[in-house]
Amino acid sequence: xxxxxxxxxxxxxxxxxxxxxxxxxxxxxxxxxxxxxxxxxxxxxxxxxxxxxxxxxxxxxxxxxxxxxxxxxxxxxxxxxxxxxxxxxxxxxxxxxxxxxxxxxxxxxxxxxxxxxxxxxxxxxxxxxxxxxxxxxxxxxxxxxxxxxxxxxxxxxxxxxxxxxxxxxxxxxxxxxxxxxxxxxxxxxxxxxxxxxxxxxxxxxxxxxxxxxxxxxxxxxxxxxxxxxxxxxxxxxxxxxxxxxxxxxxxxxxxxxxxxxxxxxxxxxxxxxxxxxxxxxxxxxxxxxxxxxxxxxxxxxxxxxxxxxxxxxxxxxxxxxxxxxxxxxxxxxxxxxxxxxxxxxxxxxxxxxxxxxxxxxxxxxxxxxxxxxxxxxxxxxxxxxxxxxxxxxxxxxxxxxxxxxxxxxxxxxxxxxxxxxxxxxxxxxxxxxxxxxxxxxxxxxxxxxxxxxxxxxxxxxxxxxxxxxxxxxxxxxxxxxxxxxxxxxxxxxxxxxxxxxxxxxxxxxxxxxxxxxxxxxxxx
Amino acid sequence: xxxxxxxxxxxxxxxxxxxxxxxxxxxxxxxxxxxxxxxxxxxxxxxxxxxxxxxxxxxxxxxxxxxxxxxxxxxxxxxxxxxxxxxxxxxxxxxxxxxxxxxxxxxxxxxxx
Numbered sequence: 001x002x003x004x005x006x007x008x009x010x011x012x013x014x015x016x017x018x019x020x021x022x023x024x025x026x027x028x029x030x031x032x033x034x035x036x037x038x039x040x041x042x043x044x045x046x047x048x049x050x051x052x053x054x055x056x057x058x059x060x061x062x063x064x065x066x067x068x069x070x071x072x073x074x075x076x077x078x079x080x081x082x083x084x085x086x087x088x089x090x091x092x093x094x095x096x097x098x099x100x101x102x103x104x105x106x107x108x109x110x111x112x113x114x115x116x117x118x119x120x121x122x123x124x125x126x127x128x129x130x131x132x133x134x135x136x137x138x139x140x141x142x143x144x145x146x147x148x149x150x151x152x153x154x155x156x157x158x159x160x161x162x163x164x165x166x167x168x169x170x171x172x173x174x175x176x177x178x179x180x181x182x183x184x185x186x187x188x189x190x191x192x193x194x195x196x197x198x199x200x201x202x203x204x205x206x207x208x209x210x211x212x213x214x215x216x217x218x219x220x221x222x223x224x225x226x227x228x229x230x231x232x233x234x235x236x237x238x239x240x241x242x243x244x245x246x247x248x249x250x251x252x253x254x255x256x257x258x259x260x261x262x263x264x265x266x267x268x269x270x271x272x273x274x275x276x277x278x279x280x281x282x283x284x285x286x287x288x289x290x291x292x293x294x295x296x297x298x299x300x301x302x303x304x305x306x307x308x309x310x311x312x313x314x315x316x317x318x319x320x321x322x323x324x325x326x327x328x329x330x331x332x333x334x335x336x337x338x339x340x341x342x343x344x345x346x347x348x349x350x351x352x353x354x355x356x357x358x359x360x361x362x363x364x365x366x367x368x369x370x371x372x373x374x375x376x377x378x379x380x381x382x383x384x385x386x387x388x389x390x391x392x393x394x395x396x397x398x399x400x401x402x403x404x405x406x407x408x409x410x411x412x413x414x415x416x417x418x419x420x421x422x423x424x425x426x427x428x429x430x431x432x433x434x435x436x437x438x439x440x441x442x443x444x445x446x447x448x449x450x451x452x453x454x455x456x457x458x459x460x461x462x463x464x465x466x467x468x469x470x471x472x473x474x475x476x477x478x479x480x481x482x483x484x485x486x487x488x489x490x491x492x493x494x495x496x497x498x499x500x501x502x503x504x505x506x507x508x509x510x511x512x513x514x515x516x517x518x519x520x521x522x523x524x
Numbered sequence: 525x526x527x528x529x530x531x532x533x534x535x536x537x538x539x540x541x542x543x544x545x546x547x548x549x550x551x552x553x554x555x556x557x558x559x560x561x562x563x564x565x566x567x568x569x570x571x572x573x574x575x576x577x578x579x580x581x582x583x584x585x586x587x588x589x590x591x592x593x594x595x596x597x598x599x600x601x602x603x604x605x606x607x608x609x610x611x612x613x614x615x616x617x618x619x620x621x622x623x624x625x626x627x628x629x630x631x632x633x634x635x636x637x
Binding site: 034035036046060117118127128129130131132133135136139140141142144145146147170171172215216466467468503505 | 526527528530531532533534537558559562565566570571572580581582583584585586587588589590593607608610
């Protein structure tokens with residue numbers, strides 16, 4: 001039986017982070033992962049992350065994955081792939097299946113970072129080929145370059161449903177509708193708004209009544225639900241689709257922890273069966289730690305911090321750093337984690353109905369119900385201002401922990417302040433130089449550069465554009481509203497794609513000036 | 525084709541070695557090392573297996589090796605998770621029917637049972 005000081009289960013964001021912190025302090029660490037490649041789900045995330053600079057904000061998920069692997073490599077972490085941990089027994093004995101053989105290992109400390117599995121909902125026809133998980137869609141298109149389908153219906157309006165729907169559009173699929181049984185959109189409003197402006201309709205208080213087809217999905221019927229989530233007869237709507245994608249939450253994969261005798265609890269706020277842990281991830285069994293989604297569903301940025309915390313704790317537990325060193329590192333990490341757990345979508349606010357922002361501004365009702373801020377609502381927000389000449393218009397209307405726009409502007413036009421969840425404010429006195437860095441830096445694609453009056457009856461609107469083909473300069477098309485409706489004719493006046501924008505192209509369109517504050521997307 | 529030729533963020537797919545494999549007696553092409561399920565999807569194959577008792581079709585569901593909906597007979601071995609098994613040149617892949625290959629003889633056997 002081979003012995004390691006630390007055995008980490010799962011080479012995703014939290015497992016790798018934990019292994020890095022432990023290995024950096026001199027521990028002999030091995031990470032087991034059942035997959036062929038390390039990185040967990042990070043390599044499927046092609047969108048820019050939210051957060052602050054320190055939390056990898058505005059960096060795309062797969063790039064964060066690459067950086068993490070490099071760091072793990074440098075720290076001397078050993079990663080064993082195609083190695084499924086099938087058992088965790090007394091005295092920290094770990095049983096691993098590799099190919100068709102079983103091996104036994106012993107760890108002085110164990111860090112479980114197995115992540116989470118997707119939830120499903122059942123409906124007639126849900127087992128048909130063509131009904132897939134949102135994770136499957138990401139795996140197909142972002143890892144393997146395969147289109148999940150031609151016409152897709154997405155069930156679930158949390159951040160996963162919203163982000164994957166947008167990625168489906170980027171992969172060249174049509175998203176016919178986004179459906180959620182809840183009466184309001186679950187994920188970030190900015191993610192919903194990105195979809196709405198391309199014309200994807202939202203059906204809240206709706207669910208799938210039936211998937212049609214004999215051998216595979218040929219269509220889907222959705223149906224409105226009442227407040228008890230019962231189908232309302234006569235409200236059925238049919239869509240011609242070949243793919244139904246489900247993004248209905250995640251559950252911690254905590255079986256190994258349970259098996260090893262850790263005290264568990266059923267905690268719906270953390271996503272289901274989770275270990276009882278202290279604030280740094282230690283379970284009820286000394287020397288066994290849990291980090292990332294397995295100890296409560298959140299997202300990759302917090303999973304990485306939790307992993308680092310567990311790594312530091314393990315180092316101290318085995319005598320590789322002093323109590324003081326541990327406390328110093330943990331204090332820093334705790335501060336980072338707390339800053340990510342702020343705002344409307346913070347774990348503490350789960351299930352609460354929030355009607356006003358921290359600034360006391362009313363939340364857009366249309367954003368929650370339809371996926372876009374209504375025209376009569378948009379002027380309420382401090383990022384939406386009117387000025388002469390080109391200036392940023394920031395349609396960021398919910399308190400989320402994210403602030404790259406503030407640093408992106410070299411002229412100080414945008415301020416968020418110390419509190420990372422504040423809504424961005426466009427400063428009146430500073431002058432925009434039309435560099436576009438703010439537009440490209442906004443992970444929510446909520447910043448536009450607008451010249452409301454060019455003097456000839458026209459206005460220009462610069463939008464973030466992450467689709468192919470990239471429209472040609474001079475091309476005539478249409479300006480679309482926040483709800484995706486065609487508002488007016490639009491001419492493409494420039495398309496900027498520089499390295500610093502990281503694949504977010506800046507498309508500038510000329511529209512009649514009365515549409516300056518309403519045209520937010522371009523379609524040819 | 526179901527392959528993405530150019531992606532706004534990821535660019536063009538990496539050039540990989542092409543391989544041929546056999547699906548239910550039919551010759552198909554795929555990329556060396558990609559999951560079998562992806563090669564099948566690229567070729568428009570949706571049904572991977574039929575369930576043992578009710579004979580209902582199943583295909584890719586989770587695509588990460590958890591759900592086992594996509595298992596098939598690969599080089600004679602049943603219950604292979606095609607979403608996490610890399611494609612190799614010359615592989616023989618069969619639609620699984622219960623735990624057997626889907627063949628006419630099996631159909632007859634099934635109807636007798």
